[in-house]
Amino acid sequence: MTVLARRAAAEFIGTAFLVMAVVGSGVMASRLSPDDAGLQLLQNSLATGAALVALIVALQPVSASFNPVVTLVERALVMIDTGTAATLIVGQVLGGLAGTVAANLMFGLDAVSWSTHQRTGPSLWLAEVIATVGLLLVIFGTVRSGRADRVAFAVGGYITAAYWFTSSTSFANPAVTIARTVTDTFAGIAPPSAPAFILAQLLGGALGYFLVRFLYPSIASSAVATADRKVFS
Amino acid sequence: MTVLARRAAAEFIGTAFLVMAVVGSGVMASRLSPDDAGLQLLQNSLATGAALVALIVALQPVSASFNPVVTLVERALVMIDTGTAATLIVGQVLGGLAGTVAANLMFGLDAVSWSTHQRTGPSLWLAEVIATVGLLLVIFGTVRSGRADRVAFAVGGYITAAYWFTSSTSFANPAVTIARTVTDTFAGIAPPSAPAFILAQLLGGALGYFLVRFLYPSIASSAVATADRKVFS
Amino acid sequence: MTVLARRAAAEFIGTAFLVMAVVGSGVMASRLSPDDAGLQLLQNSLATGAALVALIVALQPVSASFNPVVTLVERALVMIDTGTAATLIVGQVLGGLAGTVAANLMFGLDAVSWSTHQRTGPSLWLAEVIATVGLLLVIFGTVRSGRADRVAFAVGGYITAAYWFTSSTSFANPAVTIARTVTDTFAGIAPPSAPAFILAQLLGGALGYFLVRFLYPSIASSAVATADRKVFS
Amino acid sequence: MTVLARRAAAEFIGTAFLVMAVVGSGVMASRLSPDDAGLQLLQNSLATGAALVALIVALQPVSASFNPVVTLVERALVMIDTGTAATLIVGQVLGGLAGTVAANLMFGLDAVSWSTHQRTGPSLWLAEVIATVGLLLVIFGTVRSGRADRVAFAVGGYITAAYWFTSSTSFANPAVTIARTVTDTFAGIAPPSAPAFILAQLLGGALGYFLVRFLYPSIASSAVATADRKVFS
Numbered sequence: 001m002t003v004l005a006r007r008a009a010a011e012f013i014g015t016a017f018l019v020m021a022v023v024g025s026g027v028m029a030s031r032l033s034p035d036d037a038g039l040q041l042l043q044n045s046l047a048t049g050a051a052l053v054a055l056i057v058a059l060q061p062v063s064a065s066f067n068p069v070v071t072l073v074e075r076a077l078v079m080i081d082t083g084t085a086a087t088l089i090v091g092q093v094l095g096g097l098a099g100t101v102a103a104n105l106m107f108g109l110d111a112v113s114w115s116t117h118q119r120t121g122p123s124l125w126l127a128e129v130i131a132t133v134g135l136l137l138v139i140f141g142t143v144r145s146g147r148a149d150r151v152a153f154a155v156g157g158y159i160t161a162a163y164w165f166t167s168s169t170s171f172a173n174p175a176v177t178i179a180r181t182v183t184d185t186f187a188g189i190a191p192p193s194a195p196a197f198i199l200a201q202l203l204g205g206a207l208g209y210f211l212v213r214f215l216y217p218s219i220a221s222s223a224v225a226t227a228d229r230k231v232f233s
Numbered sequence: 234m235t236v237l238a239r240r241a242a243a244e245f246i247g248t249a250f251l252v253m254a255v256v257g258s259g260v261m262a263s264r265l266s267p268d269d270a271g272l273q274l275l276q277n278s279l280a281t282g283a284a285l286v287a288l289i290v291a292l293q294p295v296s297a298s299f300n301p302v303v304t305l306v307e308r309a310l311v312m313i314d315t316g317t318a319a320t321l322i323v324g325q326v327l328g329g330l331a332g333t334v335a336a337n338l339m340f341g342l343d344a345v346s347w348s349t350h351q352r353t354g355p356s357l358w359l360a361e362v363i364a365t366v367g368l369l370l371v372i373f374g375t376v377r378s379g380r381a382d383r384v385a386f387a388v389g390g391y392i393t394a395a396y397w398f399t400s401s402t403s404f405a406n407p408a409v410t411i412a413r414t415v416t417d418t419f420a421g422i423a424p425p426s427a428p429a430f431i432l433a434q435l436l437g438g439a440l441g442y443f444l445v446r447f448l449y450p451s452i453a454s455s456a457v458a459t460a461d462r463k464v465f466s
Numbered sequence: 467m468t469v470l471a472r473r474a475a476a477e478f479i480g481t482a483f484l485v486m487a488v489v490g491s492g493v494m495a496s497r498l499s500p501d502d503a504g505l506q507l508l509q510n511s512l513a514t515g516a517a518l519v520a521l522i523v524a525l526q527p528v529s530a531s532f533n534p535v536v537t538l539v540e541r542a543l544v545m546i547d548t549g550t551a552a553t554l555i556v557g558q559v560l561g562g563l564a565g566t567v568a569a570n571l572m573f574g575l576d577a578v579s580w581s582t583h584q585r586t587g588p589s590l591w592l593a594e595v596i597a598t599v600g601l602l603l604v605i606f607g608t609v610r611s612g613r614a615d616r617v618a619f620a621v622g623g624y625i626t627a628a629y630w631f632t633s634s635t636s637f638a639n640p641a642v643t644i645a646r647t648v649t650d651t652f653a654g655i656a657p658p659s660a661p662a663f664i665l666a667q668l669l670g671g672a673l674g675y676f677l678v679r680f681l682y683p684s685i686a687s688s689a690v691a692t693a694d695r696k697v698f699s
Numbered sequence: 700m701t702v703l704a705r706r707a708a709a710e711f712i713g714t715a716f717l718v719m720a721v722v723g724s725g726v727m728a729s730r731l732s733p734d735d736a737g738l739q740l741l742q743n744s745l746a747t748g749a750a751l752v753a754l755i756v757a758l759q760p761v762s763a764s765f766n767p768v769v770t771l772v773e774r775a776l777v778m779i780d781t782g783t784a785a786t787l788i789v790g791q792v793l794g795g796l797a798g799t800v801a802a803n804l805m806f807g808l809d810a811v812s813w814s815t816h817q818r819t820g821p822s823l824w825l826a827e828v829i830a831t832v833g834l835l836l837v838i839f840g841t842v843r844s845g846r847a848d849r850v851a852f853a854v855g856g857y858i859t860a861a862y863w864f865t866s867s868t869s870f871a872n873p874a875v876t877i878a879r880t881v882t883d884t885f886a887g888i889a890p891p892s893a894p895a896f897i898l899a900q901l902l903g904g905a906l907g908y909f910l911v912r913f914l915y916p917s918i919a920s921s922a923v924a925t926a927d928r929k930v931f932s
Contacts (some may be wrong), residue, residue: 010448017367024398033271038732042742043275047397049749050282054391057383058374062448106360106400127805134716141757150756150851152383156390157855158753164746165723167805215709215761243681250600257631266504276508280630283515287624290616291607295681339593339633385616389623476914483833490864499737509741513863516748520857523849524840528914572826572866618849622856 004087007063011088012095014059015066019099019179020106021051026186027107040186041163049160056152067173068092069205073136076209089175096179104183115181115188119168125200127166132204134162135172137211144216174198237320240296244321245328247292248299252332252412253339254284259419260340273419274396282393289385300406301325302438306369309442322408329412337416348414348421352401358433360399365437367395368405370444377449407431470553473529477554478561480525481532485565485645486572487517492652493573506652507629515626522618533639534558535671539602542675555641562645570649581647581654585634591666593634598670600628601638603677610682640664703786706762710787711794713758714765718798718878719805720750725885726806739885740862748859755851766872767791768904772835775908788874795878803882814880814887818867824899826867831903833861834871836910843915873897 025047029040056064065071068089075085101111138158142151162170171177171189177198181191189197258280262273289297298304301322308318334344371391375384395403404410404422410431414424422430491513495506522530531537534555541551567577604624608617628636637643637655643664647657655663724746728739755763764770767788774784800810837857841850861869870876870888876897880890888896 006448006450013370013444013448017370020363021394021398024400025394028274028397028400029271031271032274033269036269036271036732036735036738038728038730038735038738038742039269039271039275041727041731042738042745043271043397046275046279046745047394050390051394051398052390054371054387054394057380057387057390058371058378059448061378061380062374102359102363103398106356106363108354108356108400121807123805123807126801130719130801130805137712137716138753138757141761145760147756147760147848149380149383150848153386153852154753154756157749157751157756161720161724161746161750161753164727164742165720165750165802167723167727167807211712215705215712215758217705239681239683246603246677246681250603253596254627254631257633258627261507261630261633262504264504265507266502269502269504272502272504272508276504276630279508279512280627283623284627284631285623287604287620287627290613290620290623291604291611292681294611294613295607335592335596336631339589339596339631341587341589341633382613382616386619472914472916479836479910479914483836486829487860487864490866491860494740494863494866495737497737498740499735502735502737505735505737505741509737509863512741512745513860516856517860517864518856520837520853520860523846523853523856524837524844525914527844527846528840568825568829569864572822572829572864574820574822574866615846615849619852 004084007084008087008091010059010062010064011066011091012098014055014064015092015095015175015179016099016102017055018048018051018066019096019176020103021048022176023100023103023180023183023185023187024106027103027109030186041169044186045160045163048163049156052159053152053156056155060148060152063088066092066175068175069132069173069201070136070139073140073205073209073212077140077212092175093178096175097182100179100183109183109185112182113184115184115190117184117188118190119193120196124168125196127168128171128197128200129204129207131162131166131168131170131172132201133208133211134158136205136208137215140208140212141216144212144219168197171197172201172204174201177201237317240317241320241324243292243295243297244299244324245331247288247297248325248328248408248412249332249335250288251281251284251299252329252409253336254281255409256333256336256413256416256418256420257339260336260342263419274402277419278393278396281396282389285392286385286389289388293381293385296321299325299408301408302365302406302434303369303372306373306438306442306445310373310445325408326411329408330415333412333416342416342418345415346417348417348423350417350421351423352426353429357401358429360401361404361430361433362437362440364395364399364401364403364405365434366441366444367391369438369441370448373441373445374449377445377452401430404430405434405437407434410434470550473550474553474557476525476528476530477532477557478564480521480530481558481561481641481645482565482568483521484514484517484532485562485642486569487514488642489566489569489646489649489651489653490572493569493575496652507635510653511626511629514629515622518625519618519622522621526614526618529554532558532641534641535598535639535667536602536605539606539671539675539678543606543678558641559644562641563648566645566649575649575651578648579650581650581656583650583654583659584656585659586662590634591662593632594637594663594666595670595673597628597632597634597636597638598667599674599677600624602671602674603681606674606678607682610678610685634663637663638667638670640667643667703783706783707786707790709758709761709763710765710790711797713754713763714791714794714874714878715798715801716754717747717750717765718795718875719802720747721875722799722802722879722882722884722886723805726802726808729885740868743886744859744862747862748855751858752851752855755854759847759851762787765791765874766834767874768831768872768900769835769838772839772904772908772911776839776911791874792877795874796881799878799882808882808884811881812883814883814889816883816887816892817889818892819895823867824895826865827870827896827899828903828906830861830865830867830869830871831900832907832910833857835904835907836914839907839911840915843911843918867896870896871900871903873900876900
């Protein structure tokens with residue numbers, strides 16, 4: 001078994017659990033607290049952030065991006081090659097879909113059902129751009145300054161917060177966006193709404209790339225060692 | 234006093250406090266927020282996760298599995314021998330029961346009363362399998378990559394999240410499952426429901442074992458040192 | 467200015483902020499969420515735990531026990547001498563009272579008013595014993611195994627959880643108990659209820675001392691270095 | 700591009716995201732949980748604290764004060780020179796305003812609208828003094844004792860708690876106070892209320908400076924190395 005296969009498997013399983021956390025906690029929240037959408041989002045955001053801490057700590061030494069935009073920026077920063085990036089992204093997208101199916105089944109729902117939750121409009125698209133810029137700033141600012149050991153806490157904190165401070169509740173992840181189209185529950189997004197979200201995320205990715213390059217023009221010496229050992233992604 | 238006795242004592246006291254956190258916070262939550270089951274689960278999940286952080290940080294250098302499935306996987310990975318595993322599991326089961334008794338008494342209830350809370354069905358059993366696989370992935374992924382110093386935060390985050398994203402609220406622990414049969418409160422599980430939960434956890438344990446072996450075929454050199462010092466479990 | 471004076475000042479200011487967190491967040495919670503006692507306790511417990519993380523990280527290198535029982539156990543473990551212990555405890559008690567006064571004034575209440583909140587009965591006293599044993603286990607287990615750098619997170623997690631899993635909401639601290647008698651708000655305790663709470667805490671302190679000695683008979687070599695530099699307490 | 704320009708940019712972007720977290724989560728909270736002000740503050744405080752963890756971890760190696768009072772105390776402690784301090788403060792104020800505008804636009808509101816939320820009176824001013832003293836104690840206590848790697852967690856915990864234990868909900872930051880005048884939402888502050896808040900924060904800054912000097916008269920040797928590498932601010 002090659003290293004790349006293990007990395008793709010880590011992206012698959014990690015993204016699957018991440019999406020399970022997003023979708024599953026959304027179902028649980030809307031069933032148990034049906035009358036307060038804010039309480040639902042609190043439950044959903046804390047579960048997602050807490051899951052991210054666990055998954056990144058556990059899988060980072062193999063591969064723990066769980067997000068095609070992050071993988072693309074790693075490719076742009078020449079941290080990985082094109083073939084690796086493509087393989088990891090396939091793992092992320094398939095893992096995300098598997099996560100939705102697992103969440104649906106755990107809660108006694110059909111394995112797959114298209115979401116009818118429309119999420120559209122310029123305010124939400126702006127929010128996705130900003131959410132993705134911030135996520136990249138947090139991940140690569142942390143990694144490039146030689147603090148990869150704390151990226152799990154930074155990302156967990158960021159996503160918990162971004163659910164609240166962006167009007168889109170911060171998808172910020174194309175693989176997760178695709179996965180959320182196949183559940184007609186709290187966390188779902190209707191398929192017609194998905195392309196614009198993904199486009200906004202990619203735009204945010206490009207902006208984030210330049211921001212990271214500007215703020216961290218060179219990688220910290222301690223971070224070089226980290227990158228050599230491929231601790232992150 | 235032998236090292237093994239101290240380790241068994243650590244498993245006893247740690248599992249007792251863990252179960253107190255699960256059961257006690259469930260009683261408090263259902264008394265103080267009687268009208269919102271989601272708010273109860275939020276209180277219950279945050280208390281459990283926060284307790285796990287504290288207990289694992291404090292007891293890890295002695296022994297801090299608190300979970301027979303984890304101990305069995307350590308045995309399968311040849312981290313401990315059979316006699317040690319058996320002794321630790323006895324400590325966990327007895328500690329869990331003591332924790333329920335303590336929680337019941339602190340809240341003015343009978344020391345022991347069988348739970349009448351039925352938890353059954355294929356969706357819940359699937360959830361227990363998935364919950365246990367994820368827990369093992371988090372624990373052993375973290376430990377085998379030489380990050381045992383962060384396992385407390387990873388496990389605390391995972392369990393807080395898994396309460397929400399699994400339909401079974403993620404027992405994922407046979408000792409805790411047994412302990413939760415003797416309290417007729419929020420966190421209880423009716424004795425007839427327990428065997429299937431435990432079976433699902435053991436199945437998840439087996440699957441998790443193979444997943445860990447696949448993703449982390451060899452132990453990190455830094456983790457070897459850690460294992461030598463028996464920092465985890 | 468002697469080192470001891472600085473340490474006593476750190477105990478004063480730290481305990482003052484801790485009690486402000488306990489009392490102040492209780493007032494805010496009961497004003498903003500008047501209809502759900504569970505939501506109030508959630509707010510109160512999260513604010514207290516979060517404040518503990520901050521205060522211990524910031525003050526630990528000077529002195530950060532904030533709790534006479536902890537200081538007494540340090541004395542029993544010969545980590546400090548009797549004069550130091552007495553001085554620190556004076557700082558804690560006075561700091562706690564100053565914290566209540568500050569909280570009362572910030573919320574427009576009389577500087578001092580006796581609490582009328584009765585908290586009494588064997589269940590609550592048992593809870594205080596258990597809460598204190600657990601707190602000592604968490605603090606000294608962490609410190610004696612050379613992990614003093616994580617005690618802030620362990621204590622913050624433990625107290626957040628213990629608010630929920632003990633029927634007494636886990637005072638576990640004589641200085642804080644005294645301070646909470648002079649505010650007639652959510653977190654108050656009527657003066658007649660205080661002596662039994664403090665007695666239970668001292669009993670828990672004695673039990674905790676023996677438990678710590680049993681589980682951690684010797685101090686880890688890395689912890690010795692830590693103790694030499696007086697990082698904790 | 701000079702180092703100073705990058706540092707000012709980091710203060711701009713970091714303060715912008717911090718204010719987005721404060722203002723945006725306030726809008727989301729008041730829309731989703733309109734009937735419980737306590738639940739709104741819980742959502743707002745957790746989002747703010749979680750964002751601070753992420754932003755400080757990511758930006759600290761460049762510059763991560765996000766607060767003119769913190770920058771002024773760094774100047775008083777001769778950690779930075781006057782020109783640097785002035786430049787960073789300009790970045791903070793402009794970044795804060797940009798953050799409010801971004802939050803308003805993401806939620807479909809006018810880019811700028813004056814707040815009508817009066818916040819005034821001696822109790823609130825006392826609260827701002829205390830909140831700022833505590834913040835400085837947490838930041839500089841942590842940094843001066845050579846623990847700059849944990850300042851993100853300490854500050855995140857402190858602010859989450861201080862939202863609850865101060866009657867003013869702990870602005871404690873002139874740049875954020877100014878930024879919050881231009882949004883007529885949950886987190887806003889009416890312009891006439893802002894000057895007294897800022898004055899109280901500056902007074903707290905002066906008191907905090909002396910407290911830090913008293914408790915940490917010399918900087919830890921490990922912290923000196925840290926300061927040399929300009930890890931904090």
